[in-house]
Amino acid sequence: MADDIDPVALLQRLIRIDTTNPPGNETACVTFVADLLAGIGIDCTVVGLAPGRANLVARVPGAGLAPPLVLQAHADVVPTTGQRWAHPPLGGEIHDGQVWGRGAIDMKGGLAMMLAGLQRLHRDGERPAGDVILTVVADEEAGSHYGAHYLVTEHAHLFDGARYCVGEDGGAGLNLGDDLRLHPIVVAEKRGGWLRATLRGAGGHGSRRRTDTAMTKLAALLSALQSHRLPTHVTPAADRMLQALAKVLPAPLAATMEQLRDERADPGALLAALPDPDAAVYLDSVTRNTANPTIVRTSEKINMIPSEVTVDIDGRILPGGHTLDAFVAEVRALIGDDAEIEVLLEGEPMPDPAFGPFYDLLGTLVEELDPDAVPLPMITPASTDARHFAQLGMACYGWLPMRLPPGSRYHELLHAADERIPVESVRFGAQSLHQLLRRYR
Ligand SMILES: [Zn+2]
Incomplete structure (x- = not known):
């Protein structure tokens, strides 16, 4: 026609x-x-x-x-x-x-x-x-x-x-x-849970060697956030998606999808086995809350050890019953008690x-x-x-x-x-x- x-x-x-x-x-x-x-x-x-x-x-x-x-x-x-x-x-x-x-x-x-x-x-x-x-x-x-x-x-x-x-x-x-x-x-969509972590430590003249500074804590915080995942949560929507994928994908991939449905499985190993890195990033991101450090702020003087550093964290919270408080607790568990955490934005549930x-x-x-x-x-x-x-x-x-x-x-x-x-x-x-x-x- x-x-x-x-x-x-x-x-x-x-x-x-x-x-x-x-x-x-x-x-x-x-x-x-x-x-x-x-x-x-x-x-x-x-x-x-x-x-x-x-x-x-x-x-x-x-x-x-x-x-x-x-x-x-x-x-x-x-x-x-x-x-x-x-x-x-x-x-x-x-x-x-x-x-x-x-x-x-x-x-x-x-x-x-x-x-x-x-x-x-x-x-x-x-x-x-x-x-x-x-x-x-x-x-x-x-x-x-x-x-x-x-x-x-x-x-x-x-x-x-x-x-x-x-x-x-x-x-x-x-x-x-x-x-x-x-x-x-x-x-379903994830929602924002934007955080600011403030780290404090000994400040002073840049000529003096110190390791008890906010910068030391910054290194630990970034390392914790970048090298560890927050806990796996397979929401009902993600579970349904993984099941649907398991039905249509060839056997080895189908098995991976089935395993990803199990919150106790090691996501790192499973995701690393996927042929497409983007698909791995996607599946990683929708089976947990995420916390990406995106902005670091500190003093502007090169000869001064800053006594305070802030890190803004682009957090994303899973849909359904996942709360901001639970998300903050997950981040806290990863970065320790030292940082002060402030909520900058909470997306609509x-x-x-x-x-x-x-x-x-x-x-x-x-x-x-x-x-x-x-x-x-x-x-x-x-x-x-x-x-x-x-x-x-x-x-x-x-x-x-x-x-x-x-x-x-x-x-x-x-x-x-x-x-x-x-x-x-x-x-x-x-x-x-x-x-x-x-x-x-
Ligand atoms: Zn658009």
Whole structure:
């Protein structure tokens, strides 16, 4: 069947709208989307906390047979400064069957898929079972203060009744077998638990040799954090993912997945045996809380032994019932009692993922559209706007199906130079989103 709605052309146009954050200027993108939706008779509410930082919420009336479904996309993209691109990052050009540009994957590609899905529904005169609420938000890439956070705190009523929410991320980030077409369904996210450790010791003149200093303690702290893991916790979502992987992977890898389900197993040895280092890093990160030291601050004088050193730690806490206190206790057990620990930020708690009929539908749809697909429940170690929408009681999923060619290093393109997405993947995603709108109950 000929298709007059082209998500690829839509994506090209979205990439050309500069929404680099900072400063964002998402209003330009929101206006483009509002005009496009007005063209198919959909009214939008546009709200913003600051000039240029508009957010859009559009409610497409459904038949009242199902609760509202939210599709959430962010309009902003990360900067390209200092990156060397083979094609202009805001050009939206097509080369070698791929759309190139900032946001091609993260996540103007996803927005194009959602918009094309809605356009097709309208073209066919179909009414979804429940209201479809499309929201295009600002500021996801810089903390969501002007975007999702603002929407759910100041305009929560726009999402009344919504039970499910679909947003980024979608491409397979696991290269565990070249023939395997893994379609992630992100069911849970880790949340931030940012800490600051302060170390104190004898200070003084830099000419005097001392070993009882804050620097000595710093060396021990960094070494403890870098060379030891926090305890393994296999959450129900991770367990389900490992089981699913064990079913489809060849025997030796399948056995490794089964062993990783056991919290008493030695993760170091198991992960080292994986063929793909990125997959090992991923599995390592979603089966425990993590604490990465990222910023060290001390005096600025070379001839002075500092009496105080602080280390900022990017901590990430598992979803479900894992608490900040328990995480801090784990870090404490690793670094000892000497450091003073301060909490800089605690991310919104994420509920345990829901594996009900809606989740099943997401898997069924990709299997129907791609007979080789292996739907895979996944946890993302990073966080997206889902953490905000979850606060309104919706079950949130990251589901932007892409059918990427085998061996695609999708995650390496995120926020990097030469971000691009195969034309076919954009079409596949648009088809998936369209089917979701038609089929969800
Ligand atoms: Zn994103």
